Amino acid sequence: MQRYKGCYCGLCRTIGQQYGLIGRMTLSYDMTFLALLLSSLYEAPEKKGLNRCFVHPTKKRAHWRTKYTAYAADLSIALAYYNCLDDWEDEHKGSARFYARLLHSKYLRVKAKHPRHCNKIEECLTQLSSIEKTKEPMPDEAAACFGRLLGDLFVYDPQDFWAKHLYATGAALGKFIYLMDACLDLEADRKHHRYNPLLGTDAADDQEYQLDLLTMLISDCTLEFEKLPILQDVEILRNILFSGVWQKYKMATDPRREGQQA
Numbered sequence: 001m002q003r004y005k006g007c008y009c010g011l012c013r014t015i016g017q018q019y020g021l022i023g024r025m026t027l028s029y030d031m032t033f034l035a036l037l038l039s040s041l042y043e044a045p046e047k048k049g050l051n052r053c054f055v056h057p058t059k060k061r062a063h064w065r066t067k068y069t070a071y072a073a074d075l076s077i078a079l080a081y082y083n084c085l086d087d088w089e090d091e092h093k094g095s096a097r098f099y100a101r102l103l104h105s106k107y108l109r110v111k112a113k114h115p116r117h118c119n120k121i122e123e124c125l126t127q128l129s130s131i132e133k134t135k136e137p138m139p140d141e142a143a144a145c146f147g148r149l150l151g152d153l154f155v156y157d158p159q160d161f162w163a164k165h166l167y168a169t170g171a172a173l174g175k176f177i178y179l180m181d182a183c184l185d186l187e188a189d190r191k192h193h194r195y196n197p198l199l200g201t202d203a204a205d206d207q208e209y210q211l212d213l214l215t216m217l218i219s220d221c222t223l224e225f226e227k228l229p230i231l232q233d234v235e236i237l238r239n240i241l242f243s244g245v246w247q248k249y250k251m252a253t254d255p256r257r258e259g260q261q262a
Helices: 002-024 029-042 067-091 094-113 115-133 139-154 163-191 207-225 234-242 244-253 255-261
Strands: 047-051 061-065
Touching (some): 002 029, 029 234, 067 094, 139 163, 163 244
Antiparallel strands (some): 047 061
16 A cells, blocks of 8 residues: 555645645545546656655655646645535534635635636535535435536546546545435434435435445446556555445444444
């Protein structure tokens, strides 16, 4: 997994160099996966390095990056900015409003470089907000909305031959991520009377149903992924899709963990 760690560190350094320490707080596994996916698909030239950083001050870490790392860094800022705005609107979190203000000027720089993607993020999140405000159980519509958002971000060049498969991979992954988060938030949302697309559906109290639903969605994702002619780092990417994406769900639903908490 050194290649993956190198990609993660490369993305962190790129965000830091372009957007400062505040920007580094937007680092995510989702955008690391995207940077790795696009770099592997297009076999982009890599810039490699070995450096210390404030997170690892005692030991130098190997890292690498491509032009797609810079792309993922930009999208990290855009997604974090809108996530903060969403948190402020939904829950009036003061910290979210404060962080959104810190990211605002950085986001404007991103939007100047990637207007299509930023407009799509805004469009999809506006639609998603409208769905959530209805308080109706619409898991398909809500998940599809977030799927369109991530699908669009997976497409670096709409004219590229592989654009439709990249879009389909991202869209299926977006649906999976959205509904997995909904599954994990169910009890808290029920308790605090917050919107959750699964409340009021058969999946609300059936963990096996939830698991089947998530398995179907990630299967759609891997099916589209396998249509891409990826050779470089393909096993790392497969490992993420077959195993890595499930880690948060498995940790939250592990009965041994529940026993420890009890």
